[in-house]
Amino acid sequence: MTNPVTPHAEDFAGDRPIVFRNGTVITVDSAGVLENADVLIIGDTIRAVGPQLDVPEGALEIDARGGIVMPGMIDTHRHMWQTALRGYGGDWALSQYFVFYYLTWGHVFRPEDIYAGNLLSALESVDQGVTTTLDWSHGLRTPEYGEAALQAMREIPGRFVLAYGNYLGAPWEWSNSPEFRDFVVRNFNAPDDMMGLQLAFDVPDDPDFQAEGAFRAARDLDLRVTTHAGVWGVTTDMSIGQMYDGGWMTDRITYVHAASLSDDSYQRIAATGGTVSVATESEQSAGQGYPSTWKIRKFGIPASLSMDTSVWWSADFFSAMRSTLSAFRSRDHLEAQSQGETVNVNRLRAEDVVWQATMGGATTLGMTDKLGSLTPGKKADVVLLKNDESPAMTPILNPYAHVVYQAGTADVHTVVVNGKVVKYDGKRIGLPLAPVRDKVAASVDYVRGELGDAAWDEWMHPQIPVDEEIPNPYTYQDEDD
Template sequence: MSAQPAPPLATLTAAPAIVFRRGLVLTMDDAHTVHQVGDVLVIGNDVAAVGPDLDVPEGTAEIDASGGIVMPGMIDTHRHMWQTAMRGYGADWTLTQYFVWNYLEHGRKFRPEDYYAGNLLSAVEAIDSGVTTSVDWSHGLATIDHADAAVDALEEVPGRFVFAYGNIHAAPWEWSNSPEFREFVGRRMTRSEMLGFQLAFDVTGDPAFPERAAFEAARELDVAVTTHAGVWGATNDNGITLMHDHGFMTPRTIYVHAATLSDDSYQRIAATGGHASVSAESEASCGQGYPSSWALRRHAIPISLSVDTSVWWSADPFSAMRATLSTDRTREHAVAHANGETVTHIGLRAENVVEYATRGGARALGLDHLVGSIEPGKRADLVLIKNDQSPAMLPILHPYGHVVFQAQRGDVHSVLVNGKVVKYEGRLTGNALPKARKAVEETVDHLQRTLGEAEWTAGMHPDIPESKVLDNPYTYTEFRNAAAGTDEAHSAE
């Protein structure tokens, strides 16, 4: 059967329904049903039917998915979106250099309009690469104006977002209980299906546990907490113990990285039903600890994926999946070799990693009833991976392996969010990208002028004197965490 000409975007927008025809469909339902040649019918916001040769309502617009893969929209549970305006700037940073640049020196030079610029570009980029739900881990909100600007950007892009409010420059137990913050929550955080809400802060391990007041604020507001846990030199087992002993580890809590924790801490996370957000490119590059999927799997902790920040890395889900699979397998082989053994059957499979990128994220965010799989009644957050001009897109033999190891962000043909076409035939719809480009140019110009040429260039070629390296990036407290090189290092282990 010859392919039909692709309908124009206006036809899709005006049609009463849309159907993807003759694609290889990865449903990611509980049974991981795969339709080698299947259709997905979308009516309104929802998936109406999945299967071969579907009957469709009159006037349904058809997208030819033959030669491609239809899968659920991917979900990113930890993305510092405001930093996207600085894409690639910190390619050679260590985590310490990141802390120094953003938290101790230049982070406060970002104006509200710079947060808007970064968020707008990041939101557009997420959709372009097939991420339909993103957690904006917005942890530099020095003022409410910054928070308003960040949310303004998210609301301009037709994606699904969770705004994780944080302020690394101030104590979480203070800002989470301030009148200004509470006013902002009441005014902006209506928690619609398209914009969720979390609190984002870290637990330093101070035995006084001042973060308790921030956890109590989250409980009062009925929102989840997302926290960087198990980050070498910043957050360790002491923080997990404090959270657990005070009753603040819940199934809604997301532990980002979770890379340098003891078995006891992993067991506490597992026992309380928590979820982890793995960012393997980040963990492998800047030293939070070895990418943690191997440890999380050992303790049966549910996993979701993250791109962390494009100030360093690629910020697309294909790279996140590939890095997770590769680092997990690297460790499995290395451990076996150290014991004089050979791995003959690999533990982590491509299918598992696609699960992390879809259902794993949905479960972590409490959205599994809405998104994460292609099933009738769920929202139509869908991605078509198809590129007839790419030799890497044929043949498709192992669909999960193809998604993880063969496909790229440039192979994302179409994206639907909530039933709305937001990318089609490889091009984003709407005008957000040109607007983001202009805003980011203004931000870069502002930062270059503010820092000066020498400081701007030095940031990309870091050589930080030892006197500027602190074992604690949290400037709002005098407490110094047990860090590598101190006599308290990892005392909980």
């Protein structure tokens, strides 16, 4: 063995090989979990995984003792541009979200607002160990907006997929327009593992099935499609039936949420090789339906995880894993107890949701040959969870359960994307927050000015209907009564 060099942040500017040493390695492939193992990266590729690896002379060593090395996490559905209004709609119901963006204020957002939100979201993603993010970018009213979204993501060294959408236009129209076709040719004329393209549109209940025109566009452009399906009261089994009858359901379709569909619709998704992007925190809070992980498991449909939008939630993928596992188990208990039975064995394991957060995402994106596991030959998207000062990071006994229920964003020590170290020892490398924060602040000032202070406050704090209180028949009486 050679004598690797322990790095400082400035050492990562070159192209030297990198090795994680003596960590608990969750490979998410057939090798499983390896104790006291190494991960060697040369260029943009994982070269070897195993104990006491021989590495090239001068390789930079990252001490992973006491930590967990795992694949970079993959978010398959995130409205990145809405991060500029982080938390603004934290008390919204889903209908309020729709009315705010789709019917009332969506028109006020400019390309620079898309840019600012995407920039902050992209920075947050790589900071938290989400090395690949699908931007469900439904605010792209013209290709100029699309250019702004791309520009932001090109400035952050993460891996992204632009899912192009326009919630203020008809998808069968904009996806077939010359302007959109020119946008695709300009920006996606060659394969690029760091920036992909999909079509993002929803299929409403429409007897004429006009959305078929958007599916034709996706076929013509050889693009995958991501669509919100099974959203209670919005996208229903009718659209699934139309897609199936038209021959548009394939293994290149991702169904986001899929939380309120019939068994027949789930069977159609399974039969055609579709995948589901589960956004558990969103489904629990906004009301698309009960998180679908419990249901789709019965049909063998692969699931990936997503955080949806920071107008409600963060990009915290530990929260995504934790809430998904908890929601599944809660449903299992409720179903069993409704039959007078008890759950004695948990059917969904921590290992399963770690898979959903990594390989599940790669499956959804059609990139299982490149991403999702620490397998030699795949792209070097690697995360080290290590925090020597965190009581929650010791001891590490069950690595999968530790990732899901013990670790958190503060424990993201090192993040590598495509062989490039973008965070080390808990600090981002060459990615300061201040210039991003300033752009977001300018965007917020503009949007707030367009709404006016009264509307801004009213929308942030929607009125709560008065609940009808149930009379309580039980009262305490004085002894003298």
